[in-house]
Amino acid sequence: MRNIEKILVALDLTSTDKELIEYASFLANEMKPEKVYFVHNIKKYEISELFQEQLKDLDLEKMISDELDEKVSTHFNAETNSEVLISEDPYTESLINYIVHKYSIDLVMVGNKSKKKGTGVISEKLMRLLKCDILTVPENTKQNLTNIWAGTDFSRESIKSLQRSTYLANYTGAKITAVNVYSVPIQFTPYLDKEEMLPKIEKHTREKFEKFLNRNKITDCEIKIIRGREASVAEKLSIESENASADLVIVADKGGNVFSSLLVGSVTDELFTRSLKIPLWVTK
Numbered sequence: 001m002r003n004i005e006k007i008l009v010a011l012d013l014t015s016t017d018k019e020l021i022e023y024a025s026f027l028a029n030e031m032k033p034e035k036v037y038f039v040h041n042i043k044k045y046e047i048s049e050l051f052q053e054q055l056k057d058l059d060l061e062k063m064i065s066d067e068l069d070e071k072v073s074t075h076f077n078a079e080t081n082s083e084v085l086i087s088e089d090p091y092t093e094s095l096i097n098y099i100v101h102k103y104s105i106d107l108v109m110v111g112n113k114s115k116k117k118g119t120g121v122i123s124e125k126l127m128r129l130l131k132c133d134i135l136t137v138p139e140n141t142k143q144n145l146t147n148i149w150a151g152t153d154f155s156r157e158s159i160k161s162l163q164r165s166t167y168l169a170n171y172t173g174a175k176i177t178a179v180n181v182y183s184v185p186i187q188f189t190p191y192l193d194k195e196e197m198l199p200k201i202e203k204h205t206r207e208k209f210e211k212f213l214n215r216n217k218i219t220d221c222e223i224k225i226i227r228g229r230e231a232s233v234a235e236k237l238s239i240e241s242e243n244a245s246a247d248l249v250i251v252a253d254k255g256g257n258v259f260s261s262l263l264v265g266s267v268t269d270e271l272f273t274r275s276l277k278i279p280l281w282v283t284k
Contacts, residue, residue, distance in 0.1 A: 028078035183228035234270035
């Protein structure tokens with residue numbers, strides 16, 4: 001698993017920019033990356049033709065660049081080197097993907113807005129395009145990292161969430177809770193008593209959990225097994241992590257097994273589209 005040396009923060013000139021910049025500053029102070037890039041894409045095609053005349057003599061790029069420079073200088077207080085990048089591209093996701101490759105970005109940070117305010121640059125396409133980790137930061141996020149929840153389904157891919165959690169804990173001293181959400185296989189329920197099955201499934205899950213952690217040399221973490229019941233894995237993970245006052249939820253981009261699922265396009269996508277109150281880190 002690669003270190004987090006270069007971070008890209010996607011800004012969109014909305015009220016969430018301030019919180020994103022401040023959270024990037026918090027992470028930079030904790031992890032000491034090499035550089036943080038603040039990126040904004042100007043979509044000139046979205047400007048109505050009604051305003052073309054008024055804007056023709058204005059240097060829009062310089063105005064926006066000056067505004068973002070001021071925001072960053074005000075709210076980014078880490079000693080890490082930073083740079084503001086302004087570009088014009090019809091597709092923000094393609095632009096971010098290009099910058100990720102050009103500058104070897106390790107982590108992309110985006111805002112996770114409430115549904116009332118739109119989804120910002122977060123999209124299914126962005127998550128599939130990028131080859132680096134992605135961190136979504138909701139509004140009113142506390143700058144704290146003492147309680148990390150890492151989702152796993154015991155697949156080879158999902159070990160990445162625990163490895164990334166350990167990486168962050170080494171910098172912050174955070175407590176790690178390794179979480180598995182299970183559900184009773186539907187194909188068996190017509191023939192077996194669900195309540196009789198639960199203890200056996202939980203026992204099997206705990207044994208598998210411990211073997212999984214030992215095999216991958218993951219230590220110093222708490223095990224938490226959650227019954228999915230009628231809710232989805234994503235819903236249970238988000239609700240339980242919020243109830244436990246977690247500061248960060250980490251999931252791998254894909255995985256999957258018999259009892260639960262952390263597949264890109266399913267649980268991870270659902271977590272992305274939910275209005276989470278906790279930052280979500282998807283590790284690639």
